[in-house]
Amino acid sequence: MATQENVALADGVDHQVAMVMDLNKCIGCQTCTVACKSLWTEREGAEYMYWNNVETHPGKGYPRRWEEKGGGWKSDQRNERAPGEIPASEDYGKAWEYDHEGILKEGEDKKLAPEGGKPEWGPNWDEDQGAGEHPNSYYFYLPRICNHCTHPTCVEACPRSAVYKREEDGVVLVDQERCRGYRYCVEGCPYKKIYYNAVSKTSEKCIFCYPRIEGEGPDGEVHPPACADQCTTQLRMVGFLDDTEGPIYKLVEQYEIALPLHPEYQTDPNVYYIPPFAPPQHSEDGETVDVDRIPDSYLEELFGERVHEALDTIERERAKVERGGYSELMEILQDTNPAEQYRLEVFGDD
Amino acid sequence: MTERSLRTFVVFAAALVLAAGVVPMLVDARPAREIPAPTVEQNLSGVDAPGWSNVPAAEVPLAAAPSGLPNAEAVSTDAVDVQAARSDGQVYLRLQWHDAQATRNADDPQTFADAAAVQIPVDTSEQPAIAMGSQSNLVNVWYWSADTGTEELLAGGPGSTTLLDNQSVQTWAQHTGSGENGTWTVVFSRPAEPAGDNRTTITSERDLDVAFGVWDGTNDERSGRKAVSQWYYLPFGPGPGGAPFESILWAIAGIAIVAVTVVTAQGIRRARSQGGA
Numbered sequence: 195m196a197t198q199e200n201v202a203l204a205d206g207v208d209h210q211v212a213m214v215m216d217l218n219k220c221i222g223c224q225t226c227t228v229a230c231k232s233l234w235t236e237r238e239g240a241e242y243m244y245w246n247n248v249e250t251h252p253g254k255g256y257p258r259r260w261e262e263k264g265g266g267w268k269s270d271q272r273n274e275r276a277p278g279e280i281p282a283s284e285d286y287g288k289a290w291e292y293d294h295e296g297i298l299k300e301g302e303d304k305k306l307a308p309e310g311g312k313p314e315w316g317p318n319w320d321e322d323q324g325a326g327e328h329p330n331s332y333y334f335y336l337p338r339i340c341n342h343c344t345h346p347t348c349v350e351a352c353p354r355s356a357v358y359k360r361e362e363d364g365v366v367l368v369d370q371e372r373c374r375g376y377r378y379c380v381e382g383c384p385y386k387k388i389y390y391n392a393v394s395k396t397s398e399k400c401i402f403c404y405p406r407i408e409g410e411g412p413d414g415e416v417h418p419p420a421c422a423d424q425c426t427t428q429l430r431m432v433g434f435l436d437d438t439e440g441p442i443y444k445l446v447e448q449y450e451i452a453l454p455l456h457p458e459y460q461t462d463p464n465v466y467y468i469p470p471f472a473p474p475q476h477s478e479d480g481e482t483v484d485v486d487r488i489p490d491s492y493l494e495e496l497f498g499e500r501v502h503e504a505l506d507t508i509e510r511e512r513a514k515v516e517r518g519g520y521s522e523l524m525e526i527l528q529d530t531n532p533a534e535q536y537r538l539e540v541f542g543d544d
Numbered sequence: 545m546t547e548r549s550l551r552t553f554v555v556f557a558a559a560l561v562l563a564a565g566v567v568p569m570l571v572d573a574r575p576a577r578e579i580p581a582p583t584v585e586q587n588l589s590g591v592d593a594p595g596w597s598n599v600p601a602a603e604v605p606l607a608a609a610p611s612g613l614p615n616a617e618a619v620s621t622d623a624v625d626v627q628a629a630r631s632d633g634q635v636y637l638r639l640q641w642h643d644a645q646a647t648r649n650a651d652d653p654q655t656f657a658d659a660a661a662v663q664i665p666v667d668t669s670e671q672p673a674i675a676m677g678s679q680s681n682l683v684n685v686w687y688w689s690a691d692t693g694t695e696e697l698l699a700g701g702p703g704s705t706t707l708l709d710n711q712s713v714q715t716w717a718q719h720t721g722s723g724e725n726g727t728w729t730v731v732f733s734r735p736a737e738p739a740g741d742n743r744t745t746i747t748s749e750r751d752l753d754v755a756f757g758v759w760d761g762t763n764d765e766r767s768g769r770k771a772v773s774q775w776y777y778l779p780f781g782p783g784p785g786g787a788p789f790e791s792i793l794w795a796i797a798g799i800a801i802v803a804v805t806v807v808t809a810q811g812i813r814r815a816r817s818q819g820g821a
Contacts, residue, residue, distance in 0.1 A: 277614055283652050353613060353767050354703045374705075375650065376767040378613065392651045395692055 201436040201447060202462070203364065204344045209541050210364040210464055211402055212435040212442050213422065214452045215337055216527060217470040219429035222321065222335040224248055229424035230339075234401070239393025241289035244317055245400040246421045248337045252325040252492060256317040256338075257281035257386050266347050266384035266459030275347050276459075278381035280390075287316030325492075329480070332487045334470040336496075337429075339421060340387040340400035341454070341463030342366045348399075351382030357397075363434070364464065365402045373397055384459040407432075407538050418536040428530070433537035435464060440537040441526045442466070449523050450500065451507050457498040468527065469493050469501050471508070579604070579754070581628035581778040588629055588636040591718040591729040596638055599627040604756055604773045606641075609675065611702070611768035620760040621771040624660075628754075628778050630736065635746050635778075637662055637686075637732045639756065644726040646719035647761030648690040656761040657691030658719075660730050663755040664744045666698075671753050671775055676702050684744045686713045686732045690761065696734070698742050702768060712738040750781040 203210050230246035249255045257263075258281070265278030290308035297306055324333025342359075346366050349357045356372035357379050359365070368379070368388070373396040379388045380397060388399045403419035405411060417423055422430035433440040435447075445452035445466065452466035472487040493501045511521040529535060574580060579602040586595035604626050608619045620643070627638040639660050650657045665672045666682040676699040677683035685697040685705060696713040697705040717730040736746040746752055756773045759765040 280654050282654055286653070353611075354705075374767070377653070378767070380653065381614065390653045392653070395650060 201438075201443070202344065203436060204359055206361055207344075207359060207364040208362055209437075210344065210435040211342060211407070211538075212433060212446070212464040212466065213339070213419075214431040214442050214445050214466045214468065216429045216431075216468040217334055217336065218468060219427040220248065220335040220337055221427060222248055222250070223426055224318070225424050225426050226337055226421035226430075229420040230400075233403070233420045239391035240389070240398070242283065242286045243389040243391075243398070245387070245389075246337065246339045247317055248335050249318065250321050250324060250333050251336045251496065252333065253320045253323060255336075256286065258285040258287075258315060258319075260285075260386040261456070263386060264384065265382050265386075266456075266461055267345065268460075270460050272345055272460055275350060275382060276384070278347075278351075278384065280377055280380045281386055284315060286389075287313070287319065290316070326487070329476040329478075330487060332472055334472070334488065336455075336467075337421070338385065338387070338455070339419075339465060340366060340402070341385055341461065341465045342400075342402055344462035344464060345460065347382040347384065347459075347461055348379035348388050351378040352376075353378060357388075360404075363402075363404075363407075365404050366399070367401060367404075368397055368399055370394070370396050370398070384456065384461065385463075416538050418538065422536070428535065431535050434540060437537055437540045440540065441529065441534055442537075444522075444526060449507055451504040451523070453497040453500055453504055455496060457500075467497065468508070469497055469504055471505075574602075577774070577776045578602070578779055579626050579628050579776050581630060581780060584629045584631045584636075586631075588631050588634075588638075588731070589714075589733065590716050591638070591731055593731070595629065595631065596627060599629045599638070601625045601627045601640075602776070604776060606756070606758060606771035606773055609757070609768055609770050609772040613768045615764070616769045618763065619765060619769065619771040620763045621758040624756050624758055624773070626756065626776075630780075633736055634733050635736050637754075638729065639732070639758075640727055640729045641758050642724075642726060643719065643728050643760060643762075644723050645762050646690065646726070646728065648719075650691045650761070656759070656764050656766045657689050658728060658761040659687065659689040659691075659759040659766075660728070661688070661757040662686040662732055663699075663757065664746075665753050666742050666744050668744060668746070668750055668752055673701070674755060674772070674775055676700075676704065679704075682742060684708075684742070686715075686734060688715045688717060688730050688732065690717065690719075694732075708740065708743065710740055712740075712743070746780065748780055748782070752778040752780050754778055 226246050227244055227248055234245055235243045247256045263279045263281055264276050266276050268274045268276045290313060292306060293309055296302040322333060324331055326332045342365055349359060354372050356369045358367060375395040377390050377397060380390055388397050390397050406417040406419060409416040418432045422432050431441050433442045435442055437443055452468055454463040454466055475483050475485040475487050477483050490502060511523040514521045515524045580600045582599060584595045587593045588595040604624050606621050606623055608617045621641050624639050624641040629636045643658060647658050663683050663685050666684055670681060672678060672681035672683050679700040682698060682700045685699055687695045687697055694713055694715040696708045696711045698708050699705045713732060713734045715730060715732050719728050721727055753775050755775050758771045
């Protein structure tokens with residue numbers, strides 16, 4: 195399989211695994227979140243963790259206000275890291291405990307509600323709130339996993355080299371034997387996608403379901419990460435950035451319509467998003483007007499200034515199809531062939 | 545120079561040599577960076593074990609460890625009182641330091657626990673780099689954390705600590721008081737000559753270099769963000785209290801002064817007697 199020379203991979207990495215998420219297909223059902231949770235974080239100390247989460251934007255996200263907590267690189271020179279914070283447990287949202295035992299078995303006369311007082315925040319707390327005013331309110335869903343960045347500041351932040359980028363596919367992992375729970379990686383990750391486990395006293399994160407993509411499961415078959423596999427609308431494509439014949443390469447490098455989240459953090463994520471479209475705004479009397487519902491400026495805040503060009507390209511290609519023409523880009527975005535959507539065996543064991 | 549004045553000078557020089565050796569010992573009962581380490585018969589196993597009342601303490605100043613980590617210079621602890629002793633084949637160290645508030649658990653993403661450590665060279669004949677040794681000159685670290693307990697570690701430079709097999713370090717710890725009176729007391733104990741590779745063998749053949757580190761969890765200290773000492777030593781080797789460098793240098797200088805004076809005086813006398821002949 196051809197590898198494009200101009201695809202920038204991290205030093206010492208043979209291939210870079212990548213994911214493209216089409217935000218126009220996300221319905222916020224959290225099936226990905228549950229798939230990930232039940233597979234990886236239903237453990238002691240991991241209750242509050244969502245390696246995969248879906249948050250409403252505009253919104254505060256998970257952990258709350260993660261975009262204001264620092265981390266990443268100060269500039270594209272990548273010679274100095276930006277200071278970062280460890281989010282408070284209240285910002286993640288503590289796992290709520292319910293007294294099922296007491297109410298259902300011992301007949302206690304109380305409402306089934308979280309123990310320890312009324313919660314005031316939790317993951318997905320501001321679901322569907324969004325922004326704007328009726329009739330022009332707007333929001334969309336943003337699924338997030340670890341970005342398995344090309345220049346990860348979590349890796350740079352660890353004084354013990356316990357966080358590392360796998361040579362074979364660029365997956366970023368925390369070596370649980372080396373980790374001593376210092377949490378400099380939690381500070382260093384600008385996406386706040388590394389979590390501290392207070393029971394194991396180590397930090398942990400999304401592992402891109404590496405046993406699944408290696409075919410190390412019970413059936414010995416290669417599977418895409420659980421979040422992608424279980425997605426009800428199949429909005430995720432999984433493959434390698436340097437697989438020049440795959441859809442990810444075409445969407446990211448060729449058409450440049452799949453964009454990293456917050457490129458200004460300078461870590462070069464390998465999870466890419468097709469920016470969301472929404473119906474145009476309405477006037478007070480319900481007439482459609484030619485104004486974008488989701489302000490371009492907001493999308494620029496999330497995806498950088500390249501988002502304008504990406505939106506133009508998508509509109510142009512869509513119009514081509516509307517006129518009866520052919521668009522490779524539109525074909526890729528609508529492809530339902532799993533062999534194209536999940537291209538995980540293209541490089542073999544080279 | 546007359547014979548009398550020569551004699552006076554020689555006596556003066558000899559007195560200077562003597563004073564240089566004795567006065568520092570009177571002013572400061574032990575050489576710099578020595579931590580007394582007597583052999584004690586009584587029990588030392590515990591923060592308030594009876595044996596500790598007979599062991600003198602040395603105050604060891606601490607400062608922020610040089611580190612590239614964020615806020616590494618911001619540490620809370622500026623000194624640790626250290627007592628050291630040997631008893632029944634074990635080496636004991638008792639560390640006491642001021643900490644207004646004990647942080648015993650790292651049970652929240654933003655919480656770090658108090659901790660302390662003792663560092664000794666694996667090869668006691670050579671002093672390793674103070675910052676956790678180096679790959680060619682390893683150190684043993686006895687680490688205690690209020691949260692996770694005791695670990696016996698091997699290190700060869702910053703970021704390289706690794707758990708040793710068959711842990712042989714034991715600790716006792718207690719925090720008393722609060723605010724200005726808040727104090728941690730931690731006692732470390734390890735067999736002087738434990739089995740296993742890369743473990744420091746502590747013998748009576750030579751002194752033992754030792755350094756200390758303290759982490760204040762309340763101040764988010766962990767990893768290389770810590771208050772550390774310079775190398776100190778426990779005078780386990782032969783001889784009275786190791787090598788008081790200052791005294792030796794003064795003694796050499798004094799002998800040199802006397803020698804030069806005597807040689808000069810004799811030269812002058814010979815010249816005179818020759819001149820007079």
